[in-house]
Amino acid sequence: MTRADEPLVWQVPAVSRVPLAAPVPTDAEWSGFIRRLESRYDVRQVQVDNTHTKSTRRVSDFLDSATRSRIAYLLPTTPLCQGAADADDDVDDNSAGYVADRAILAVYFGPHMQGPSGGVHGGAVASVLDACIGMATNPLSQPEGYLTAQLTVNYRRMMPLGSYGVAWARVFERDDPSRKAYGIARLVDGQALLASRENGESHRLPVYAEASALFVRRKRAVEGASPASLTQRSRL
Numbered sequence: 318m319t320r321a322d323e324p325l326v327w328q329v330p331a332v333s334r335v336p337l338a339a340p341v342p343t344d345a346e347w348s349g350f351i352r353r354l355e356s357r358y359d360v361r362q363v364q365v366d367n368t369h370t371k372s373t374r375r376v377s378d379f380l381d382s383a384t385r386s387r388i389a390y391l392l393p394t395t396p397l398c399q400g401a402a403d404a405d406d407d408v409d410d411n412s413a414g415y416v417a418d419r420a421i422l423a424v425y426f427g428p429h430m431q432g433p434s435g436g437v438h439g440g441a442v443a444s445v446l447d448a449c450i451g452m453a454t455n456p457l458s459q460p461e462g463y464l465t466a467q468l469t470v471n472y473r474r475m476m477p478l479g480s481y482g483v484a485w486a487r488v489f490e491r492d493d494p495s496r497k498a499y500g501i502a503r504l505v506d507g508q509a510l511l512a513s514r515e516n517g518e519s520h521r522l523p524v525y526a527e528a529s530a531l532f533v534r535r536k537r538a539v540e541g542a543s544p545a546s547l548t549q550r551s552r553l
């Protein structure tokens with residue numbers, strides 16, 4: 318066997334596990350965190366159909382599995398724009414005209430999202446910011462929905478592994494004739510955010526990353542798709 322025929326063997330040094338700042342939250346801890354966000358920010362968690370049995374599924378499965386389901390999408394209870402559905406509307410009633418233009422995405426960055434030693438992978442951070450702006454742009458996951466055309470991420474500080482992240486996004490411009498929507502998002506430490514809110518502090522929290530994005534609406538709806546199932550529609 319010549320040297321060229323030898324199988325390539327990667328010499329990977331042993332990697333020691335980085336101790337996390339906070340252990341992976343239990344179900345109770347995670348839902349407690351989400352309920353606190355809901356009450357402080359007048360938002361409600363969107364219940365997504367993640368059963369793989371319906372064509373209505375619109376949840377970002379990739380993020381759901383990457384975070385081991387420690388991810389939550391939250392929308393304002395009071396839409397900013399006109400045409401909001403009445404709070405008592407039936408779930409199937411097309412959720413008429415709900416335009417949020419804002420969204421919050423809560424996520425726990427666990428060991429499976431490691432990038433640099435002790436820090437969250439930049440791709441994971443970008444995905445979270447992208448999904449958050451996507452949610453604000455198209456909160457009902459309409460089938461003729463928006464796709465990311467451009468995403469720019471500014472990484473300001475390394476997000477430590479083992480932290481609760483909260484991203485908030487805002488759509489600041491929609492140009493319907495050209496099917497464009499422009500949005501921004503920021504990622505902060507979720508526990509620091511809640512603590513400052515609950516203590517009535519007004520100083521600005523450190524931003525770990527921020528993004529701006531251009532979303533473009535598809536020309537045609539995707540075949541067979543319909544709006545996402547919002548099982549707690551009446552709470553929005």
Ligand SMILES: CCCCCCCCCCCCCC(=O)SCCNC(=O)CCNC(=O)[C@H](O)C(C)(C)COP(=O)(O)OP(=O)(O)OC[C@H]1O[C@@H](n2cnc3c(N)ncnc32)[C@H](O)[C@@H]1OP(=O)(O)O
Binds near residue numbers: 457466536545
């Ligand atoms: C309730 C649900 C709960 C769960 C929620 C989970 C939320 C998760 C959310 C997850 C979200 C994750 C989201 C994802 O991960 S989306 C996945 C990643 N993105 C993609 O795959 C997109 C791929 N690209 C395309 O499909 C097409 O290129 C698109 C659709 C984008 C445009 O192709 P289309 O043929 O339709 O466009 P057009 O040529 O008619 O142009 C129309 C206008 O747009 C302008 N333009 C177009 N492209 C660009 C560009 N790149 N930069 C700047 N400008 C651009 C263009 O100049 C024109 O403007 P004007 O000249 O008229 O002024």
